[in-house]
Amino acid sequence: MFAAHILVIETEPAIQELIALNLGMAGHTVSRAGDAESALLMLEDGLPDMILLDWTLPGQSGLSLIRRLRAQHSTRDLPIIMVTARCGEPDKIMALESGADDYMTKPFSPREMAARVAAVLRRQPRAAHAGADAPVQLAGLRLDPGTQRVTADARELALGRVEFKLLNFLMSHPERVHTRAQLLDQVWGRAVYLDERTVDTHVGRLRSALQPSGYQQRIETVRGSGYRFTGAPG
Numbered sequence: 401m402f403a404a405h406i407l408v409i410e411t412e413p414a415i416q417e418l419i420a421l422n423l424g425m426a427g428h429t430v431s432r433a434g435d436a437e438s439a440l441l442m443l444e445d446g447l448p449d450m451i452l453l454d455w456t457l458p459g460q461s462g463l464s465l466i467r468r469l470r471a472q473h474s475t476r477d478l479p480i481i482m483v484t485a486r487c488g489e490p491d492k493i494m495a496l497e498s499g500a501d502d503y504m505t506k507p508f509s510p511r512e513m514a515a516r517v518a519a520v521l522r523r524q525p526r527a528a529h530a531g532a533d534a535p536v537q538l539a540g541l542r543l544d545p546g547t548q549r550v551t552a553d554a555r556e557l558a559l560g561r562v563e564f565k566l567l568n569f570l571m572s573h574p575e576r577v578h579t580r581a582q583l584l585d586q587v588w589g590r591a592v593y594l595d596e597r598t599v600d601t602h603v604g605r606l607r608s609a610l611q612p613s614g615y616q617q618r619i620e621t622v623r624g625s626g627y628r629f630t631g632a633p634g
Contacts, residue, residue: 403427403546404449404521409439409465410483410535411457415506419452419483423517429548438461445562446588450521455484455495463498470499479520483508536571538632541615543568545585552613562587563606570619570629578615579626 406428410416413434420430431438431448435458439451451469455462462482469475484491484501492503501520504513535544542551545568550557559567565587570578578586581595588598607616618631 403429405429405431406450406452406517407431407439407442407448408452409433409436409457409462410452410454411435421515422513426514426517436462436465439465443475445590446565447475450479450481450517452481452483455482455486463495466495466499481516481520536568536588537573538571538629539615539618540569541618541631543571552610552615555613557609557613559609560605562602563609564600566606570627572633574629577622577625577628583626
């Protein structure tokens, strides 16, 4: 099983902390949100590999959020496990029919949670994750998805999460020109929600992060087209 990025949407801080702790111990990366609106804002920066979702949220319920996500092309296949104290059969059926991939009743053990997460992840297409943890090295830059580190001539650089994903994609497809729309689809996965200027903003942040190493010039702007990473392997 690969190390997944999991978004935990849970209103109770203590339960949110417990879930995040146990997912982290299983090797996963965890983001957190306490309500549906906060989660939707986080999803605009990029899609996780899975969502663990509480039914009872302030404002929009977890069930409503599932329906909203399933209605959108970019999130309709996103794995979702409903985590709730509702244990009745009608509730389970309603959640599954609304689009949840699994249903976990509180209280639950860390082993049960780990097993359910692993089972749902196994059912997802593996092609998107094949080689996802393999380091990429070009023009003196080395990016390691497994450790989430970027080094330039052995010097570690500090990148934000979105900038890391953007650099990973560009370095994995060197010398190819990618339009802003393509980058939105490949890096954010939510082109329908974001303006293409979002790409320009994050490319600027990426260049700023690379500037101390001098490698910002490797991110080239191709007028009228988009962006590319230029550089030879090694």
